[in-house]
Amino acid sequence: MRLAAPPKHRPVRSEQIILFRVSGQLFAVSSASVQEVRSVDSLAGAAAEIASPVLKKVKHIVRRGDKSLYVVNGAMHFGLPLTPGALVFILRRTRTALLIDGIDKMSAMTMLQALPQAFCHEERQWYRGLTALDQTVVPVVNPEGFLTTEELALLDASMPPPEILSDATEEGTELPQ
Amino acid sequence: MTRNVEFESQSFVLLRLGERRFALSAGQIAELVAPSRIFRFPHRTPKIEGVILRRGRIVPVCDVAEQLIGESLTARRFYLIAVRHYAQQTEWVALPVTGECELINSEMTEAGDSDAPYVSGWISHNGEIIEVLNTDALTPGPSGESLLGSERATVEARQ
Numbered sequence: 115m116r117l118a119a120p121p122k123h124r125p126v127r128s129e130q131i132i133l134f135r136v137s138g139q140l141f142a143v144s145s146a147s148v149q150e151v152r153s154v155d156s157l158a159g160a161a162a163e164i165a166s167p168v169l170k171k172v173k174h175i176v177r178r179g180d181k182s183l184y185v186v187n188g189a190m191h192f193g194l195p196l197t198p199g200a201l202v203f204i205l206r207r208t209r210t211a212l213l214i215d216g217i218d219k220m221s222a223m224t225m226l227q228a229l230p231q232a233f234c235h236e237e238r239q240w241y242r243g244l245t246a247l248d249q250t251v252v253p254v255v256n257p258e259g260f261l262t263t264e265e266l267a268l269l270d271a272s273m274p275p276p277e278i279l280s281d282a283t284e285e286g287t288e289l290p291q
Numbered sequence: 292m293t294r295n296v297e298f299e300s301q302s303f304v305l306l307r308l309g310e311r312r313f314a315l316s317a318g319q320i321a322e323l324v325a326p327s328r329i330f331r332f333p334h335r336t337p338k339i340e341g342v343i344l345r346r347g348r349i350v351p352v353c354d355v356a357e358q359l360i361g362e363s364l365t366a367r368r369f370y371l372i373a374v375r376h377y378a379q380q381t382e383w384v385a386l387p388v389t390g391e392c393e394l395i396n397s398e399m400t401e402a403g404d405s406d407a408p409y410v411s412g413w414i415s416h417n418g419e420i421i422e423v424l425n426t427d428a429l430t431p432g433p434s435g436e437s438l439l440g441s442e443r444a445t446v447e448a449r450q
Contacts, residue, residue, distance in 0.1 A: 139332060151336070192333035231377045232351040232384055234433050235335035244342065244349050251330035251342050251349055 129226070131245075133218040134203075134250065137194035140218065140252055143203065147257040149253060150204040151217070157202055161185065168272045169265055175273070178204070178213050183211040184269055186260045192240070205257040212260060221247060226254060300396045303414060303423065306371055306388030309360045314397075314423045316413055321372040321383055323392055336431050343385055345372065352385045353430045358409070364389055373426045377433070384430050399423055 130145040161174045171190035176183045183204065189196050199213035223245040229238060239259040244251050261269070302317035312439045324345060329352055344419035350372060358363045367387040375384045397414040402423075409429040410422045 237334035
């Protein structure tokens, strides 16, 4: 019998995480990556519907000062059954606002295992790794993994000029429930 | 000129998938464990069902039955935890099996060009010819790494 090399555990002393659900599935995100948590209702006035969505998972845009955030439907992104999103994470240092079902709880992780290399498709962009909490394995999302550079370029190219967008967002539309 | 071919007896683990038996080099096996809870989360890699927790490690579960016998397993008795080689490291991968596993010694005949990439070679056991599997070619991994891995994992029959 031969033992494999120990798995790569990234040195994490203790990282605060938010456990949240999308379509019933549990995920984690570093709380440092979340700039704001907003209810869908509270964002209604600042969100505009994209007239001709180029990505199925992005149907709304939120204007935040001088920049636009794309609202990514978490269920569509992960290929999960659609559920009414109730909360939105504004993700720090990204142009993503993530539509989720709700928050389970705050917790702390002390171990982050790299995603096993057997996982070799888009999920490598989606997740920073996996963590074990209370005898459960939870994927830890990568805040930058919801929209690729290509997707952002596609979205930007499809957007109307900022002044038109500003007019639209002043009126606001409701995010999907 | 006569060429002498010398085969070396090696250890293999026989595993059962449905009605068929396959072999893995014993050196590629970390352990055999009872099925435990599979944790599933969204991903796009075919054949990977999820992960299990084993000795503090998070181990992917890969159902190779469809590739080997043409159908997915409906029942499973054990997970055979095999060592999978990647370019820079090795990792564990759990392979569900349907029956008892057996450790045997045998001589392997190397696979030929016509064999599937996941076949390292062949052994004969109790009158049965059994494929020796190459987990590096059988289980998913980053593209371009499987060949490198398979070279390393191939069990050699010295000539």
